[in-house]
Amino acid sequence: MDVVMHYLDTYVFDSIYYKAAELTSTAPLPRDSLFRQSLSLFVFVYSYIVTFYFGTAGLSYKLIYDKKQEQHPKFLPRQRFLEMACASRALPQITIMTxxxxxxxxxxxxxxxxEWDKFGYAYLFLSAAMFILFTDFCIYWVHRLEHHPLVYAKCHKLHHKWIVCTPYASHAFHPVDGYMQSIPYHLAVFVFPIHEYVYLALFAFVNVWSVMIHDGEYVASNPVVNGAAHHTVHHLYFNYNYGQFTTVFDRLFNTYRKPSHEVYDRSWRNSKRVQEAQAKRIDEALPSLEAVDKSCKKID
Structure with a gap:
């Protein structure tokens, strides 16, 4: 991130802070000021994630998303707007915590x-694979913990409001939920070495991936990749497929559920009979899935 901040300081922030100093008759904040760095990071990270979210989700919705899914009985009125509004409330708070x-x-x-060759060029690819597996393992357990009744009602239930998702659901969650699931991405670089540009590319990738697994389009039936089909099963049936990138840890810890034809096949998933059966199963399952201690405050 220091390379990004160097260019931003040189071409954007230096002039802004010098101008602010002139207007307030104060000394300009130096680059190594924690206050300046925090403020600059908030402006940059928030601008980046909002642009990335609305741009990627917007393109996915326009070009990929199967809009017939909006006729599903569990698709909420004005849901797309509600997803965007939810994300818009969460993103600034997540940025601050990050x-x-x-x-x-x-x-x-x-x-x-x-240095590109500090650990050898082969390590660049190995570190990317390590990043995916490490974050997938951590997010699996964070996500699974969030489904514990004492935790679910307080933060993760909001994301499961979107039973039939659009790409805009990818970042539509409670701020604590979004932050907790983002921690592994930041923690990884404190655990093992990653080249700065590899890390920036991976950071962009994970945001695209979050949109892709909510886009409702199931391109391939891959048993290892946790794609949109597997994540759709999670939203429909809740206690399965907690992984983010792979199905490895769901398989290891017995929470894997293979998507059926009603997910992969367009004619099946858009069938009124199939959708009504899904809605019925969800209504029957919700009381036990959302059982909480009386002291827990529900999020409606």
Whole structure:
């Protein structure tokens, strides 16, 4: 992230802070000021994620999403707007909670490195694979914990409001939910070395992937990749397929559910008979799935 901040400071933020200093008759904030870094990071990260979210989800909705799914009995009135509104409320709060992780990277506490050949070129690919597996393992357990009754009602239930998702559901969650599931992406660079550009590419990839697994289009029936079909099963049946990128950990810990024809086959998944059966099963399952301690506050 330091390479990004270097270019932003040089071409954007330096002039802004100098202008602010002139207007307020104060000394300009230096680049190494924690306040300046935090403020600059908020502006950059928030602008990036909002642009990325609306751009990627918008393109996915326009070009890929099967809009017949909006006729599903569990598709909410004005759902697309509600998903966008939910994401818009969550993203600034998640950005604020994320800043300390990025400050840690900027101040040299992470294992992000700059030299392409520091660990050999083969390690660049190995580190990318390690990143995917490490974050997939961590997110599996964070996600599974969020389905515990004492936790589910407080934060994760909001994301499951979108039983039949659009791509805009990808970031439509409670701020704590979104932050908790993002921690592994930041933690990874403190656990093992990753080249700065590989890390930036992976960071962009995970945001695209989050949209893709909510886009409702099931391109391939791959038993290992946790694609849109597998994540659709999670939204329809709740306690299955907690993984983010692969089905490896769902298989290892007995939470895997293979998508059926009613997910993969368009004619099946758009069938009124199939959709009504899904809605009935969901209505029957919800009381036990959402059982909570009386002290827990529900999010409606």
């Amino acid at each position: 800043i300390p992780w990025i400050l840690g990277q900027l101040h040299g506490y992470s294992q992000v490195y700059k």
